[in-house]
Amino acid sequence: MEKHLYVAQRLTAIVLAPLVLIHLVLILYAIEGGLSAGEILGRTRGHLGWAAFYSLFVITAALHAPIGLRNVIVEWTRLPRRWIDALAVTLGCVLLVLGLRAVVAIY
Amino acid sequence: MSSTVTSERLLQVSIWRGGDDGRLVQYEIETRENQTVLDVVTEIQRRLEPSLAYRFACRVGVCGSCAMTVNGRPRWTCRTHVKNVVEDHALTIEPLRNLPKIKDLVCDLAPFIDTFKRAGAPFSGSNTRHEKPAAVKPDSPLRVAADAALQCINCAVCYSACDVVSWNPDYIGPAGLNRAWTLVNDVRHNRREQTFKMAFGEGGCGSCHSHGNCTRHCPVELRPSESIAGLKRAAFSGLPTE
Known part of the structure; x- marks a missing residue:
């Protein structure tokens, strides 16, 4: 189990690195250029590319973040492993649902 | 003073x-x-x-x-x-x-000695005295990898130097994981998979923060950090093969 989580965290990190950079550049571009919410939605609505980009972002982040948080809680606390695992799975589900909901909203 | x-x-x-x-x-x-x-x-x-x-x-x-x-x-x-x-x-x-x-x-060195078992030691061979000794070429990649990690004198200096051990008593620590790396690279060891699994279990090599205090303090100049990195790499590439 630990090995699979270790590998999953590294692989999702590899995917996330360029996605985060593109996402940050995009935010700066949108704000600097003074795009309104309506203008942003005008570009993302019906655009399968953006939906795919952010779906991948949400899925990898929902895998990556809970694994890291689990490691931190295991190191910092003496909580039973089962509780920590349940907490990590819950966090992953919350990130996934909220994230995918946002993707649906801009598509 | x-x-x-x-x-x-x-x-x-x-x-x-x-x-x-x-x-x-x-x-x-x-x-x-x-x-x-x-x-x-x-x-x-x-x-x-x-x-x-x-x-x-x-x-x-x-x-x-x-x-x-x-x-x-x-x-x-x-x-x-x-x-x-x-x-x-x-x-x-x-x-x-x-x-x-x-x-x-x-x-009390008992917790330290226990880490070797927790990391999947000791060596376990399946050959009997009636069979020929295994031929391991000195320049084979596995032997070279194991060689670099052998000669540990079990002094517990690395275990004592390790900050991760200091805050996480469940962590196996550098000496045990270094020993696991030598076993994972030993073709005569018939529990290689199991040793690798144990070295990657809870408190195993995934808990290492790569501070390198073990390598810095080892008196016989072993590099447990590299052994641990080898175990982590094997998570992607599988057990090392000849």
């Missing part, structure tokens, strides 16, 4: 006395040529404090019994010259960190 005026020839030595609730006690002994830290402890026990408890055996850096904390760092005391570690004519000698103190400079 003692407030007495010290001569150039005198060494101010603070030694941990007692168990967990012990304290540092000051001694003064003469500075000598080619004096090791173990010589200092031995002289204090023989001349000043007969009840002082400490461990040693070979006195030549082979057995790994005499490790202690010297001026804040874990070291093999029989091969540590006072002149290389003394600060202001003073030495502070304490038992190893990260292990339960028993008395004075002696700590």
Whole structure:
């Protein structure tokens, strides 16, 4: 189990690195250029590319973040492993649902 | 520090006395040529404090019994010259960190020895004496990888130096994982998969923060950090093969 989580965290990190950079550049571009919410939605609505980009972002982040948080809680606390695992799975589900909901909203 | 005026020839030595609730006690002994830290402890026990408890055996850096904390760092005391570690004519000698103190400079090594088992040791062979010995070429990649991690003297210096062990007692630590790496690379070991699994289990190599304190302090210049990195790489590439 630990090995699979270790590998999953590294692989999702590899995917996330360029996605985060593109996402940050995009935010700066949108704000600097003074795009309104309506203008942003005008570009993302019906655009399968953006939906795919952010779906991948949400899925990898929902895998990556809970694994890291689990490691931190295991190191910092003496909580039973089962509780920590349940907490990590819950966090992953919350990130996934909220994230995918946002993707649906801009598509 | 003692407030007495010290001569150039005198060494101010603070030694941990007692168990967990012990304290540092000051001694003064003469500075000598080619004096090791173990010589200092031995002289204090023989001349000043007969009840002082400490461990040693070979006195030549082979057995790994005499490790202690010297001026804040874990070291093999029989091969540590006072002149290389003394600060202001003073030495502070304490038992190893990260292990339960028993008395004075002696700590309980049982938790450390357990880490080898938790990491998937010992070696397990399936050949009997009636079969030919396995032929392992000295230049085969697995043998070269195992070679670099062999010769551990089990002194517990790396375990004591490791910060992750200090805050996470479940962590196997560098010596156990280094041993696991030698077994994972040993074609004669018939539990390679299992050893790898154990070394990657809870508290295994995934918990290492790659601080490198183990490699920095290892008295026989092994590199447990590299062994741990090898185990982590094997998570992606599978067990090393010839």
